[in-house]
Amino acid sequence: MKVAVFSTRSYDRYFLDRANIANNSPHQLEYFETKLNSKTASLANGFPCVCIFVNDVADQTTLKILAEQGTELIALRCAGYNMIDAQAASELGLRVVRVPAYSPYAVAEHAVGLILMLNRKLNKAYNRVRDDNFTLDGLLGFDLHKSTVGVIGTGNIGTIFAQIMQGFGCHLLGYDVNPNEDFTAIAGAKYVDLPELLAKSDIISLHCPLVPSTYHLINQETIQQMKQGVMLINTSRGQLVNTRAVIDGIKSGRIGYVGLDVYEEEDELFFEDHSNNIIQDDTFQLLQSFQNVVITAHQAFFTKDALIAIAQTTIANISSWEQGNELINEVKVSETN
Known part of the structure; x- marks a missing residue:
C-alpha cells in the first residue's frame, strides 16, 4: 500500500525501512521532509495512508483535503495525538492510529x-x-x-x-x-x-x-x-x-x-x-x-530502542488496517476530550 510519510529525517527512513522490509507484505513508503499542513496535503494525493509526526498539522482543513484525495488512514508515529482533529477525522471517515507505547x-x-x-x-x-x-x-x-x-x-x-x-x-x-x-x-x-x-x-x-x-x-x-x-x-x-x-x-x-x-x-x-x-x-x-x-529540542524519545519500536508499531498499524484487522491502537474521539 502507498504511504505518504511526512516530516521525515534520515533516521525515520532508516528505521521505517527496516521495519517495512521485515513486514510480510512491505508497503510502498514515500518520504517527504516537509511538514503536513493544508498547503502540503496535495503531496499525498492518491495515498490511502498518510503517516505524520508531532509537529504536523492535521486540522479540519488538512484532513478534508486528504479525504477528498483518497486518504483513509492517518498513522501517527508518536503517542500524542493533539496535532490531529479527531472529531473532524471521524466525520470524514478517516481512521487514526498511533503508537501508544514505544520506550x-x-x-x-x-x-x-x-x-x-x-x-x-x-x-x-x-x-x-x-x-x-x-x-x-x-x-x-x-x-x-x-x-x-x-x-x-x-x-x-x-x-x-x-x-x-x-x-x-x-x-x-x-x-x-x-x-x-x-x-x-x-x-x-x-x-x-x-x-x-x-x-x-x-x-x-x-x-x-x-x-x-x-x-x-x-x-x-x-x-x-x-x-x-x-x-x-x-x-x-x-x-x-x-x-x-x-x-x-x-x-x-x-x-x-x-x-x-x-x-x-x-x-x-x-x-x-x-x-x-x-x-x-x-x-x-x-x-x-x-x-x-x-x-532540548524534543529529543526525549530519541533512542535506538524507541525508534525501532515506533517504526515496528507504525508499520503493524498500517498493515492491520490494510488487512481489515482490529485496530488496537486506534485513536477514538472520546479520548481527545
Whole structure:
C-alpha cells in the first residue's frame, strides 16, 4: 500500500525501512521532509495512508483535503495525538492510529537527565573545564535524596520516572485523573490533589497528555501555588505550559529551575537547523537567556530502542488496517476530550 510519510529525517527512513522490509507484505513508503499542513496535503494525493509526526498539522482543513484525495488512514508515529482533529477525522471517515507505547524509559530517563543537569549545573561545569576554569563558584546543587518530587501524569512514562526518582531516595507525590496501581506500588508514592502537589514538591515533572483540560495546566495561578524555588520539568507536550507565565515565575524566583524538552510554539523551530538565522520568537529567545533554564529540542524519545519500536508499531498499524484487522491502537474521539 502507498504511504505518504511526512516530516521525515534520515533516521525515520532508516528505521521505517527496516521495519517495512521485515513486514510480510512491505508497503510502498514515500518520504517527504516537509511538514503536513493544508498547503502540503496535495503531496499525498492518491495515498490511502498518510503517516505524520508531532509537529504536523492535521486540522479540519488538512484532513478534508486528504479525504477528498483518497486518504483513509492517518498513522501517527508518536503517542500524542493533539496535532490531529479527531472529531473532524471521524466525520470524514478517516481512521487514526498511533503508537501508544514505544520506550517509556527513553522519555523518563531524559527527564531525569534534565534534573541532574539543572541541579548540578553540568552544562556550566563542562564548559568551564574545557576553558581550563576549575572553580566551583556558582555550581552549588542540592541532594535529590529526600527531596519531594511531584509527578503530574502517572501513565507508563510518569510511573517509570517515579521509579527512577524513588531510587534516588525521593518522596513521591502523584496527580492523575486516572490513578495507576503501578504508581501506588512504588514504595512511599501517594496520590494527592493538584494544589497539594504544587505546594509540597521541590521538583515537578509533567508526563500527562495534551487535551483541552490540560492546556496551560501550568499557568499564573498554578505557579503561585508552587514552592519557592521549585524545579519544573516538561518532557510531554509544550502547550501544557504557559511560557509567559513561566518566565514571570523565573523572574520572581518562584521557579528556580526549568528543564524543557518541548515548547508550546516549537512547530517552526524544532527539528530544523536555524543556526544561520535570527529566530523571530522573542519569547523563546528570552526563555533560553536565563541561566537556570535548559532546553532540548524534543529529543526525549530519541533512542535506538524507541525508534525501532515506533517504526515496528507504525508499520503493524498500517498493515492491520490494510488487512481489515482490529485496530488496537486506534485513536477514538472520546479520548481527545
